[in-house]
Amino acid sequence: MSRKLYLDNAATTRVGKEVIDEMSKYFDEFYGNPSSQLYELGRRSKEAIERARRTVADFINANEKEIYFTASGTESDNWAIKGVAFANLNKGKNHIITTKIEHQAVIHTCEYLEKFGIETTYLDVDKYGLIDLEQLKEAIKAETMLISIMFANNEIGTIQPIEEIGKIARDNKILFHVDGVQALGSVKIDVEKQNIDLLSMSAHKIGGPKGIGGLYIRRGTRIDNLVHGGAQERGKRAGTEGVQNIVGFGKAVEIVKENFDSNIERITTLRDRLIEGIKNNIPDVVLNGHPTKRLANNVNFSYKYIEGESILLLLDMEGISASSGSACTSGSLDPSHVLLATGMDHGTAHGSIRFTISEETTEEDIDYTVETIKRIVDKLRAMSPIKNDEDLKKS
Amino acid sequence: MYTAEVMDHFRNPRNVGNMENADGVGQVGNPKCGDIMKIYLKIKDEIIEDVKFETFGCGSAIASSSMATELIKGKSIHEAVTMTNKAVIEALGGLPPVKVHCSVLAEQAVKSALYDYAQKSNKVIKGLENYKPEDDEVHCH
CATH class of the missing domain: 3.40.640.10 (Type I PLP-dependent aspartate aminotransferase-like (Major domain))
Known part of the structure; x- marks a missing residue:
């Protein structure tokens, strides 16, 4: 690794x-x-x-x-x-x-x-x-x-x-x-x-x-x-x-x-770089949470048509630790109660991944993360029987 | 959490993909529960010549599908129908208790594809007489 x-x-x-x-x-x-x-x-x-x-x-x-x-x-x-x-x-x-x-x-x-x-x-x-x-x-x-x-x-x-x-x-x-x-x-x-x-x-x-x-x-x-x-x-x-x-x-x-304001400003910039990177490079994603009224370090997306635990396992193999709102990672039957409360369907909620950065995170880390998550999402989507929203509705 | 065998099949799944002109196709599970498996069969002279799978689900769902396709590939349809979820678990070196349902889903996906083949080709497969494709009601395991 x-x-x-x-x-x-x-x-x-x-x-x-x-x-x-x-x-x-x-x-x-x-x-x-x-x-x-x-x-x-x-x-x-x-x-x-x-x-x-x-x-x-x-x-x-x-x-x-x-x-x-x-x-x-x-x-x-x-x-x-x-x-x-x-x-x-x-x-x-x-x-x-x-x-x-x-x-x-x-x-x-x-x-x-x-x-x-x-x-x-x-x-x-x-x-x-x-x-x-x-x-x-x-x-x-x-x-x-x-x-x-x-x-x-x-x-x-x-x-x-x-x-x-x-x-x-x-x-x-x-x-x-x-x-x-x-x-x-x-x-x-x-x-x-x-x-x-x-x-x-x-x-x-x-x-x-x-x-x-x-x-x-x-x-x-x-x-x-x-x-x-x-x-x-x-x-x-x-x-x-x-x-x-x-x-x-x-x-x-x-x-x-110490340096509260400048730290938060820096982390927010990195957060937005990660959000933009994912939005611009991976189709069929949904940003969870508010675009601006959100914590400086929080990036949470749902990657449609795939499941969160699989994403986490593959991220771990690439050295990245993150978390998911998928039921498979929580030991319960339902995906995150938070995502369901926002009106998200179960299928999409199962595919959510949260990245939370810190003051130690660098721009290079962010770019590596975007590139890695894109590769993983492509791999899992190629394996999934669900290719679009219509498939999701039919199943 | 997962055995080396599960991780191997998750990392390098066998027989992944779809199949044109499959002789039997079965899909089980639903997005609400977080796993869907689809199995395609190519059958000649009652032998499963080729098998492919597509899975939406967690690591153990992907590994279970991959292992199930390995277990039935090259087998006769009459042998394939006897494949149990226990056989999948054993071949994977075990699954965590909360993931056992993934192996059940794999068994059901194989049966569902065989059932589809039997329907299309007017064949009777012993062991599928009472098989009913999943009803619409959702039960997450």
Whole structure:
């Protein structure tokens, strides 16, 4: 294999040396339990946590007292939704509004809450993956306690009008939770300007370690704990803190903050080069997601008449790592719920491939990817019994 | 995830392509489930002289089709009809449990092509008496 090209940065990212160096001290040098405040070693750990907390808070224009560390973006989503739901149980508030394209961490949590008599409305999206603000307004009831909408979609990269949604939530005195896991580091997040009450974050999507997430909780928000136990995280999230992971999260944010604008601009240019390259060189492709309101690093196309897992296997043989919305790669029977929600037919949805680039991606990488995916698509189409839309309809 | 044999048949599929004036053609599966297989047969004196396949599907679907065509090529139609999905799995050195349906589809594609041949040539193939081409209802496995 001549080349290794990692284009699955929405799945996870490489942890940089600077981050690892910063973290490594907290394994064998400053290994004290942050709850052990009576000796220096414990205080060092506590200080490191608080430094990271300030960095994360600054990054989203929050106060450090509003940031809580969790074990993952998924835990943050669970905490935000269950925590608000349980705090409102038996108070006549039993309705949540979310969308059909949320991450499983949100959708499966809302499904679980049905057991407790909590109803959820799942908003539709248009062919670009955008919600309709009018439908949102109509879905609001007297019983609605929470609106939970992702900032940007992990599969198709579509960015929602978060500020407008936040305003609608605020005007109706409903809490607004945003799953910001994919958006953090790629879009400017400002919890004040965007009227966000709860924001889920994850470190490993932005060059930090796996196993560490964060939840921003606006001061004064009524929310139950999810994890009960000791007094860590100001009594709101029990369990000894993963100090080295928290430190890694903080460092990753620090690095993303430097040159944020110029980095995003550069990645966006590369993204558009990849989009144009694929559109101009391969017939019968559909760009999934919005052409401009999309994450700087996300390129997701459906290649008609072929299936995504086959494409991924052949890409892997050429050294390229990517991901697919095909059912064959998910272990479920249906292709991506996100693509189906945009109105795409099953056959076309099975042929979707997502490339997510990083600041390490070069122009040469992009051109290699275009050339490689074209070769693979040609090969698989030559093998397929489906040659056009009519064949697709007939079968 | 896949055996070396599966990867070999996926990477270098045997008998891939279509066939003009085929004596029997069978297509099974549907785009909703994410796999479609089409098998073409050239039959002379009840012997499968040539076979081709076209497949829309995942790696194991392509490998299963390729292996199935290898298993029936040169065989009599009466032998070919007894080819089971288990034989395909065995020849591939195994398939992950979630991919077993690909081998089932390969068996069905062969049967469907043989059925088409039997219909066109007014022949009876033992083992196909009760065979019905797929109904329209979609069942993903």
